[in-house]
Amino acid sequence: MESKSSILVTCLIFATAFQLLLPLSEASLKVGFYKKTCPRAESIVKSTVRSFVRKNSGLGAGLIRMFFHDCFVRGCDASVLLDPSPANPDPEKNSIPNNPSLRGYEVIDAAKAALEKECPGVVSCADIIALAARDASFLLGKISYKIPTGRRDGKVSINAEALQFLPAPFFNLSQLEASYAIKGISLADQPSD
Template sequence: MESKISILVTCLIFATAFQLLLPLSEASLKVGYYRHHNCYRAESIVKSTVRSFVRKDPGLGAGLIRMFFHDCFVRGCDASVLLDPTPANNQTEKQAIPNNPSLRGFEVIDAAKKELEKECPGVVSCADIIALAARDASFLLGNISYKIPTGRLDGRISNGAEALQFLPPPFFNLTQLEAIFASKGLSAAEMVALSGAHSIGRSHCSSFTSRLYPTIDRTMNQQFGAALRNLCPQNATVDGVVRQDFVTANKLDEQYYKNVESLTALFFSDWSLLTSPATRQQVNTYTKEPEKFKEDFANAMIKMGSIIEVLPGSPGEVRGATCRFVN
């Protein structure tokens, strides 16, 4: 009897220790987390807030999806991308080149946080607000529906240099893209699915003008390149903005992959999806099977949301009245 009790105690100790070693994503995240943590209406509040903004400006929906990606790839999904600069730290992620001035949607997060603080103060993390807002934007713009686990913590550190280090730039080739996604636990197939977010939103000319001047890149449709030259003149004093998809600009759909195949996607990284048989076949599949794209995109968003680098026992919090500053 004593031996059985000893074995049971040992197993419980081992199981507890193993759980403490798990990333927060595996140990704590669950669908419907706030229904059991004193904020039953949390998800509906975020959804109604996102809907009110996106109906007025669909581009904000694109911004929220991109914000989720940019947050999760730097220090995990911890809302570090929301932190404003302070005298002690004037180079946050928000100020870094990949995010400033192109990242949009901060006012949506602010509005959702304000309503949540009225309903259940100090309960819902800003990291979860981003994840839920991206999910709701995906539904509003693409009729893509999925359930995403919640229960994340907010980080207390934001470093602009890390945004440059971990966010893939638009000039990366396929090998570089696969490596940076793999470093975050995402496969090449998931990378291709997530790239579909380039079917919505806008881009600054500076992100792709290297493909236009001095000559139009051979990897770009020449007529498309000529049209882009008119929108993005060489040596312009103002960095112009263009749609990422000129066909279905406000729909999160398979059109992006058609653009990739016809060489009418903006970025070199988009074209690079054609340089491997596997990724090229996946692009082709999505052009013919829109529902397959939606399914894979949803699963990849859920997977990306599990990139958690704030471990149990590490500094992490639920920010209070605002998502722009730590407590």
């Protein structure tokens, strides 16, 4: 079981990282994207995340990590959720960085099911992951930020890309700096408010 302080440190690291990654995928996104088409979308995700994180705080850190893993590979497109299929026989989900250690799939599934009852076919899984990570950050570390929505779900997911783009847990500072540089992020970058 992870200690509360290690979960908080994980939250802070990933919250900073994905705030830096957001501009890379925000071309047509906006805060309140679902205001007219699914007004309760964000509250449904928040409620779902809260119910799971109250039972297991480690799932909160898992959701933050899932968002990071999703965004760092193909952009924030939910490609990390795709199961093997004829079109994607070996997806990111099966890659060493994600399987078996990536957690929180059941939270995303529950939020998606609730959203489909409320407003079928409207809210993307990519936005659910983003909102869930934001809500988990607040629940675990009182880290609050606005997140634009309007992402589209990807249809391609390739195992080898997760290995290629995700920073390895044993990377030193130079290797981490290089992996972030590939995504256009430098050590001088700061998350914006």
